[in-house]
Amino acid sequence: MNNNHSTFRKIYLYVCVLQEQAKTMERKDSLSLLCVLVCVWTQATYTQGSTQVPEDFTPEPIVLPHFTSCRSREQETFRCWWSTGSLANLSEPGALAVFFHQNNLMPIGWQECPDYTATVENECYFNKSFTHIWTSYCVQLRATSQNITYDEYCFTVENIVHPDPPVGLNWTLLNVSRSGINFDILVRWAPPPSADVQTGWMSLKYEVHYRVRNASHWDKLELESGSQQSIYGLQTDKEYEVRIRCKMSAFDNFGDFSESVFVQVAPIPTKVSVFPMALLLVFGVVGMLFLLVLIIFSQQQRLMVILLPPVPAPKIKGIDPELLKKGKMDQLNSLLSSQHMYNHDTYREDPWVEFIQLDLDDACEKNENSDTQRLLGLTRPGLKGDDDSGRASCYDPDFLPDTEGLLAAHSEMEERHPLVSESSPSTPSPELAETPFFPVQSQPVSQSWINMDFYAQVSDVTPAGAVVLSPGQQNDTPSKNPVDKTKKEEEEAGKEEEHEKKMKLQLLVVDPDRGYSHEVIARQVESSGAPFCSAPEIAYHTLPPEPAEEPHGWHGEYLAPDGEAQMAYFLPEAPPASMLPPVSDYTVVQEVDDQRSLLLNPSARQSPACPPNPIKHLPSMPAVPVGYLTPELLENLSP
Amino acid sequence: MKNTKVLQGCLGLLFCSIHGLLGSALDCPDRDAGGTRCSISVEKLLDRAIQHAELIYRVSEEARTLFEQMFIPFSFHAQQSHGGHLCTSNIFPIPTSKSEVQQISDKWLLHSVLILIQFWIDPLVELQASLDRYDNAPSDLLNKTKWMSTKLMNLEQGVLVLIRKMLEEGSLELHNNESVTPYLLPTDMVEHVLRDYAMLSCFKKDAHKMETFLKFLKCRQTNRPSCSIL
Numbered sequence: 001m002n003n004n005h006s007t008f009r010k011i012y013l014y015v016c017v018l019q020e021q022a023k024t025m026e027r028k029d030s031l032s033l034l035c036v037l038v039c040v041w042t043q044a045t046y047t048q049g050s051t052q053v054p055e056d057f058t059p060e061p062i063v064l065p066h067f068t069s070c071r072s073r074e075q076e077t078f079r080c081w082w083s084t085g086s087l088a089n090l091s092e093p094g095a096l097a098v099f100f101h102q103n104n105l106m107p108i109g110w111q112e113c114p115d116y117t118a119t120v121e122n123e124c125y126f127n128k129s130f131t132h133i134w135t136s137y138c139v140q141l142r143a144t145s146q147n148i149t150y151d152e153y154c155f156t157v158e159n160i161v162h163p164d165p166p167v168g169l170n171w172t173l174l175n176v177s178r179s180g181i182n183f184d185i186l187v188r189w190a191p192p193p194s195a196d197v198q199t200g201w202m203s204l205k206y207e208v209h210y211r212v213r214n215a216s217h218w219d220k221l222e223l224e225s226g227s228q229q230s231i232y233g234l235q236t237d238k239e240y241e242v243r244i245r246c247k248m249s250a251f252d253n254f255g256d257f258s259e260s261v262f263v264q265v266a267p268i269p270t271k272v273s274v275f276p277m278a279l280l281l282v283f284g285v286v287g288m289l290f291l292l293v294l295i296i297f298s299q300q301q302r303l304m305v306i307l308l309p310p311v312p313a314p315k316i317k318g319i320d321p322e323l324l325k326k327g328k329m330d331q332l333n334s335l336l337s338s339q340h341m342y343n344h345d346t347y348r349e350d351p352w353v354e355f356i357q358l359d360l361d362d363a364c365e366k367n368e369n370s371d372t373q374r375l376l377g378l379t380r381p382g383l384k385g386d387d388d389s390g391r392a393s394c395y396d397p398d399f400l401p402d403t404e405g406l407l408a409a410h411s412e413m414e415e416r417h418p419l420v421s422e423s424s425p426s427t428p429s430p431e432l433a434e435t436p437f438f439p440v441q442s443q444p445v446s447q448s449w450i451n452m453d454f455y456a457q458v459s460d461v462t463p464a465g466a467v468v469l470s471p472g473q474q475n476d477t478p479s480k481n482p483v484d485k486t487k488k489e490e491e492e493a494g495k496e497e498e499h500e501k502k503m504k505l506q507l508l509v510v511d512p513d514r515g516y517s518h519e520v521i522a523r524q525v526e527s528s529g530a531p532f533c534s535a536p537e538i539a540y541h542t543l544p545p546e547p548a549e550e551p552h553g554w555h556g557e558y559l560a561p562d563g564e565a566q567m568a569y570f571l572p573e574a575p576p577a578s579m580l581p582p583v584s585d586y587t588v589v590q591e592v593d594d595q596r597s598l599l600l601n602p603s604a605r606q607s608p609a610c611p612p613n614p615i616k617h618l619p620s621m622p623a624v625p626v627g628y629l630t631p632e633l634l635e636n637l638s639p
Numbered sequence: 640m641k642n643t644k645v646l647q648g649c650l651g652l653l654f655c656s657i658h659g660l661l662g663s664a665l666d667c668p669d670r671d672a673g674g675t676r677c678s679i680s681v682e683k684l685l686d687r688a689i690q691h692a693e694l695i696y697r698v699s700e701e702a703r704t705l706f707e708q709m710f711i712p713f714s715f716h717a718q719q720s721h722g723g724h725l726c727t728s729n730i731f732p733i734p735t736s737k738s739e740v741q742q743i744s745d746k747w748l749l750h751s752v753l754i755l756i757q758f759w760i761d762p763l764v765e766l767q768a769s770l771d772r773y774d775n776a777p778s779d780l781l782n783k784t785k786w787m788s789t790k791l792m793n794l795e796q797g798v799l800v801l802i803r804k805m806l807e808e809g810s811l812e813l814h815n816n817e818s819v820t821p822y823l824l825p826t827d828m829v830e831h832v833l834r835d836y837a838m839l840s841c842f843k844k845d846a847h848k849m850e851t852f853l854k855f856l857k858c859r860q861t862n863r864p865s866c867s868i869l
Contacts, residue, residue, distance in 0.1 A: 200857070203854075
């Protein structure tokens, strides 16, 4: 049993020894604890032998004497240290002994420690004569009095070499970066004096560590065999700590670190280079500002226009709104006439010119006029302001008494004037086609006309060759008088409204070639007046600029926006009874062809005063300057 | 095989270099008194030999570490230092301490180096063959062993030259012809992994010896007092 126990214990001792021989202390610590426990257990089971081991297994772990480490500094000597453990009686000096054994060619056997160091406790020193490399050693810790081996530790000397730290660590500045932020240093050292590197007995490798002072992490450089190394990329505003250690090449045991060396490089004051740059910058900025101010003040107006462009006011192309406001009709008319859009002044000048207003298309459902009716172009005051197409109902008695409404309606429809506005160019045509004769026509009046044949009498021929018609005398109705009166009223009303009106035109165009043609261009601004629709009353729009006289003493109503007569509304009868001279000649309207021209019977012409054939004989008038709008012109105008 | 071709190429290169070491008509910085043959100085020869030995030692350490990491469990690694038992004692007495080395003569040093080299040439070849049989031996390890055996042969040539030059002796033959392998290892180590590991460890140790001796020689050449006398 003893043998069993001893072998058992040996096994465990070997285990302990193995752990002792672990190369790193860290491993050893954890394993030594295990070893201790195991050894304790073996001790506990070991009944024979040492009386120093108590029979009872105390809960407190017993630590046996053991080697703590063996180290060599220069591969020429080495030392071993041990611990006495927790056993009290072994703490006495001399209670333990160290024996060693070399595996030489000539094995001598176990020898006791050649030198127990006097100054240090529990240390055994092996001097040069006892130190042999390339040979394995075993040391044993034995009790002096008993034959107990507490611990055994085997090694080879070169495996336990921990070189001394290098000496003479210093640094020199290699360079500083141009920005002054980084710098490089060269670190130099000398091998430890104890290590014999000259003879090649020890070949060392060095490891440099550095860190920012008081930082927690050390940076390592590569192993260096020489005696200097560079550290790159340090920062000038930080203080660095550098240290070094070494180990034998081909072995893993590092020695202790050397003393730390502190490195700090003051940042190079670069004010010299910064100063001119700052100055330059300041000057540059000041100069720029000065230039900017100069530019602003010199180009103030332009800048204002560029930066704050004037808000474009709504305006008609080619027409200055100022003109309209101020009422410079001449300029306006010239402008308009130049655009071939609108010529009305001729009408103004020829108050006695009268035109037949014709409604070519029967856009008015109610009004199932005959051609004669259309020829009459019964006008009626009052237009529906809300009817964009101009299809005011022909017989709307509501409008008749409402002069103001008419005026308002006219004003509303002002912009619908195809001559003056280029908007909705398509509208003029349908308007022209559809507009019934505008001013509201009183029903009874129209009816009276319906039943009658209507003849247009050529009252005059303008110098340009246009025919001026007047309704036939026999068609005078008793309503004429009231018409006359109303006409006068309307005239007055119209004059009153001169300043407020915009133009609404109805044009009657006489084309000698085609006969009568009329274009109803715009609704009329009519003063209220029921009898506008009286047969003889047709509102006309006079075109400028022919200052033809008014043989009949016509006077139309002028509804001028600004005091000047822009439009003249001529009642065909206007002064139908009184002002009309005895009409001597007239033509009979045969029909209205699809070209919106009246086909007249030239044979009916009788009046010598008014050349009856001016229609025929009149040359074609292509041009506007006469003041008449021809269908061709209107076609040009209306797209 | 490619490897052999590479080896042959390297060997060829090395032989050429050694031939240059020995003296070549093409490159001849030094001329002896006779002027008949171009020769390289002993210092340069010794430097090159030391370089060889240092390299071999470094590579042997790397190979051993590689092998240990790959194939040796940690428990055995701890046991390894329990012996230099793995490497049995030297064939002949070798100085083991600095003082002993200092006392030894140049001749003895050179002879020791040569014996060591010649001792290891064959076992390295065997080791190489053994490693080739492994399933998962890293190629790095294989390359290193091959390189070591090659370099060792070169070193042998160089040391022979050195012996001839420094000692003015003829070539030396290894007296002990018996197989070293059983002598090398304990007989109970039959497992080939452990055997190979032992071989690598022992070779590392002997390479260290070679390097140390050659350095001592050099030291003696340059600075006699401090090297030879303690």
